[in-house]
Amino acid sequence: MVELRGVRHRYDGRLVLDLEQFAVPAGAMLAVVGHNGAGKSTLLRLLALLEAPTEGSVVWDGAPVPRRAPTALRRRVTLVEQRPVLLRGTVLENIGFGLRVRGIGRADAYKRTAEVAEQLGLLSLLERRRTELSDGEVQRVAVARALAVRPDVLLLDEPTSSADRAAAGAMYRALSHERAGRKARPLTICIASHQLEDAYRWADDIRALADGRLSPVTPENLFRVELAPAGTDTMSARVGAIDILVTTDRAGPAVLAVPPGDIFVSREPLSSSARNVLKGRVTRVAAHRGGGVAVTADVGVELIAIVTAEACRELALAPDAPVVFSFKASAVRVF
Amino acid sequence: MEFLREGFRRALALLLSGDAEVFGIALLTLKIAVVATVIACGVGLPLGYLLATRRFWGRRAALTAVNTALAFPTVVVGLLLFGLLSRRGPLGGLGWLYTWQAIVVGDVLLALPIAAALSAAAVQGVDPRVRRTAETLGAGRWLTAWTVAREARFALAAVITAAFGQVVAEIGAAMMLGGNIRGSTRTLTTAVALYTAQGDFGLAVALGLVLIAIALVVNVTLQVLQGKGGG
Numbered sequence: 396m397v398e399l400r401g402v403r404h405r406y407d408g409r410l411v412l413d414l415e416q417f418a419v420p421a422g423a424m425l426a427v428v429g430h431n432g433a434g435k436s437t438l439l440r441l442l443a444l445l446e447a448p449t450e451g452s453v454v455w456d457g458a459p460v461p462r463r464a465p466t467a468l469r470r471r472v473t474l475v476e477q478r479p480v481l482l483r484g485t486v487l488e489n490i491g492f493g494l495r496v497r498g499i500g501r502a503d504a505y506k507r508t509a510e511v512a513e514q515l516g517l518l519s520l521l522e523r524r525r526t527e528l529s530d531g532e533v534q535r536v537a538v539a540r541a542l543a544v545r546p547d548v549l550l551l552d553e554p555t556s557s558a559d560r561a562a563a564g565a566m567y568r569a570l571s572h573e574r575a576g577r578k579a580r581p582l583t584i585c586i587a588s589h590q591l592e593d594a595y596r597w598a599d600d601i602r603a604l605a606d607g608r609l610s611p612v613t614p615e616n617l618f619r620v621e622l623a624p625a626g627t628d629t630m631s632a633r634v635g636a637i638d639i640l641v642t643t644d645r646a647g648p649a650v651l652a653v654p655p656g657d658i659f660v661s662r663e664p665l666s667s668s669a670r671n672v673l674k675g676r677v678t679r680v681a682a683h684r685g686g687g688v689a690v691t692a693d694v695g696v697e698l699i700a701i702v703t704a705e706a707c708r709e710l711a712l713a714p715d716a717p718v719v720f721s722f723k724a725s726a727v728r729v730f
Numbered sequence: 731m732e733f734l735r736e737g738f739r740r741a742l743a744l745l746l747s748g749d750a751e752v753f754g755i756a757l758l759t760l761k762i763a764v765v766a767t768v769i770a771c772g773v774g775l776p777l778g779y780l781l782a783t784r785r786f787w788g789r790r791a792a793l794t795a796v797n798t799a800l801a802f803p804t805v806v807v808g809l810l811l812f813g814l815l816s817r818r819g820p821l822g823g824l825g826w827l828y829t830w831q832a833i834v835v836g837d838v839l840l841a842l843p844i845a846a847a848l849s850a851a852a853v854q855g856v857d858p859r860v861r862r863t864a865e866t867l868g869a870g871r872w873l874t875a876w877t878v879a880r881e882a883r884f885a886l887a888a889v890i891t892a893a894f895g896q897v898v899a900e901i902g903a904a905m906m907l908g909g910n911i912r913g914s915t916r917t918l919t920t921a922v923a924l925y926t927a928q929g930d931f932g933l934a935v936a937l938g939l940v941l942i943a944i945a946l947v948v949n950v951t952l953q954v955l956q957g958k959g960g961g
Contacts, residue, residue, distance in 0.1 A: 445862050470868040480859045483880050493867035544868060 396421040396583055397442055397472070397548060402451035404437055404607075412437050412448075412607045419548065422581030424574070426598030428588055430619055434607035435587035436477060439550045442585065443474035470497065473546040477553040477587075479537030481525035486517060486536050489525075493544035511539040514569035516562070530557035538566055542573055548583045555588075567597055605650040605730070615689075615699040616653035622646050622729070629670065629724050635696030640670045641727040649729050657726035658700035660690060661719045662710055669721035673698070677716045680707065692718050733931055740932020741939055752933070756940045759918040762830055763898040763944075766837035770893050773838075774845025775886065779875055781846065782853035783861065793850065799843035804836075804902030811836050812906050828909040833917065836903030841893040848892060852885030853878060887952045894948055898941065918944075 397419045404412040412434045419425055419442065427435050440446045441453060444464035453460045455468060473493070481489050487508060494504040512518050515535045525533065534557045541549055549570075555563035574582045586598065603610035605617055618634045622645055625631030629640045632651055639651060659665060664672050675694030683689040688707040690700045698720055702712070712718065744752050781793055813819050815827040815835075826832040856878050864877040879886060901919040908915030910924060918941045925934040 440862075443866055445865055466868065466870045469865065472866075473868075474862070474866045476859055476862070478859075480857055480863055482860065482863060482877060492864075492869075496868045496870075496873060540867065 396423075396456065398454040399438075399441060399448070400452050400454055402441065402448040402453075404441065404446075405449045406437075410607060412441070414438070414451075414607075414609060417602075417609070419583060419585055421547075421583055423583050423585070423600055424598050425583075425585045425600045425602065426588060427585065427602050427604055428617075429604035429610075430589060430617065432619075433604040435589075435604055436552050437607075438604065439474055439552050439585065439587055442548070443472050443550050444469050445474065470544070471546060472548040472550065473541040473544060474550040475534075475537045475541045475552060475554055477556060478530075479533060481528070481533055481536060484524070485521065486512075486523050486528070487521040489536055490517075490521075490540045490543050492540060497544065507543050508539075511543045511569070514542075514565075514572055515539045516565050531559065531562050534558055535562060535566060538569070542569065545573075545580075546582075547580055548585065551584065551586045553588055554586060570597075610650070610652065610730070615655045616651075618651045618653075618696075620649055620651050622649050637673060637695035639727060640724040641729055642725045643729040645729055652728040652730070653698060653722060654726060654728065655689070655699045655701040657722050658698065659721040660700050660702050660706065660710065660712070661721065662717065664719050665721055667721060668723060670724040671720075671722050671727075673720045675718060675720065677712055677714055677718050679714060680712055688712075690718070692720060694718075694720050734935075737931035737935035741936030744933065744936040745939065749936070752936055752940065754913065755916050755918055755921050755937060756944070758830060758916070759898065759941070760944060762833050762837065762904075762917060763894060766834045766841060766897045767890065767894045769834070770838045770841035770897070771845045771890055774842045774893070775849045775879075775889070776875075777842075777846040778849025778851075778889075779853050779878070781850040783878075793847075796843050796847045796850070800847055802840065802843070804840055804900050805906065807836055807839050808903035808906030811839070811903065815907065827907065828911060828915060830908065830915055832907035833904045833915060836907045837897035837900055840900060840903065841896045844896055845889055845893045848889040849882075849886060852882045852889060855885060856881045887955065891949055891952050895945060898944060898948075 399414050399417040402412060402414045402417070403410060417438070427438060429435050441448055444453065444460060447453070447462040460468060482492060490508045490512060491504045494507060499507070509518070512521060515538060517532070517535055517539055520528065520532060520536070528536065534554065538551070538554060554566060558566065570584060574584070603617060605619070610617060618632070620632035620634060622630040622632050622641070622643065624646065625640055628642055630643050630646065631638045631640055634651070639653070641651060659667070659669065664674070673694035675692045677690060677692050678697065679691040681689050683701055687701045687703050690702055690707065690712050692698060692700070700720055781789065781796065811832065812827070814821045815824065815832055816822055817827070826835070860881050861874055861878050864874040869877060899919060901923060904917050905920050905923070908917065908920065910916050910920040918937050922934045922937045922941070925937070
């Protein structure tokens, strides 16, 4: 549906996005994960046709989009920013803004506004102004405002960053409801998040961004670090409260990825060749989309390991259980 | 001090009696100021918006030019336009020299940089997310500009006030281009200067009070309009 080809985007000469190809297929539920500053927001702004890439092109339904995208095309995609702003006026006027812009009659606009407001639990706030809302409410109004115009592509930048669990649940239910209600024109959703948990729960395609590039490995356990020599053939990287040893000849700034499948999970430290042995406690155990069980543990930093359901049972891995994560320095990917 | 007191007494008498000359001058001043402000802001506000929001080659130079023009001495503008509008000048054929239209042209040139430079600063002060929000919700260029302008309404009202203040209080260009002709191009400022020079303090003070009253009414009106807009 929408695709970036050979895109290199710069701000004041600084390269912030470098993507050979990034396609968002029609009807997809895509999550883009990565650290703050990884380029997620820039990516969404390019997909939303709000900015033209410095180099390369945005392609929509196979046709390149001109630098100044036509309004008709821009109306097919809507972006909700990470910290959205509400325009002057009430919540009702904000949700109806895009409908008024499209020349939709007052009665129809009100009906649609009330519909999305109800889905997102905003009916009691319709007459309020932006100064009378919490950050989480502003975020929900912004999502409602974007949903109201029934876009083909909905882009959400950290949509639950200010929401509590209930509000986040309501928001995702509203998105599911909207997707289910689309027959002729499927709703494509692309969510940028630094919370993998969200991504795994809702997306059917997850891609990781690191320093403006697509990460070649799975998006779990990605860290931006500063590499310093730690031995004859190893480098050390400080991540949160721990040091991770890696085998690389690189030094200085880098991105580390600890593949979840390469982490040995045990109750006690193992006698092995693993140079990284980290003790901690399990914080979450959940089924992994790709099969097996994802065990999240706080070992000084939050790491995710993938184990079989059998191993999970045998080790009695449950929240708050003590656990040891071990992985070899050579298993850590550096890029 | 006695002559000032006498001046105020005369001024009140003139104003209360509805003196035709005083009100004629006031009306002409108001007409010139309103027309010049409308033209200057009609061109200057969109220009300021473009300077603030579009990235184009020469934008920085254009901003510098507009900001420099803020400090143009009014008599220099008057002199340049005098040359253009005089019978031998390139625009002499218009026959506008010593007419109220010539004063309007001078006032527009003086107020335009104020409208453009200050509105550019006002728009730059608006959160860039407002513009992106309007665009991503499907607004075209004009509606996006209108949405941004609504967010900057207080600052833009101040821009209009400043432009109006410039033209209503201006004397250099009005004197040179209008010629201070009684019943034709005599404005409040040129009249005050003339009657003061002639020693008619009462008339000068009366006209000065009218000038202050006009500025006050315009400011209060804009403040009331601003106050009607909530968050």
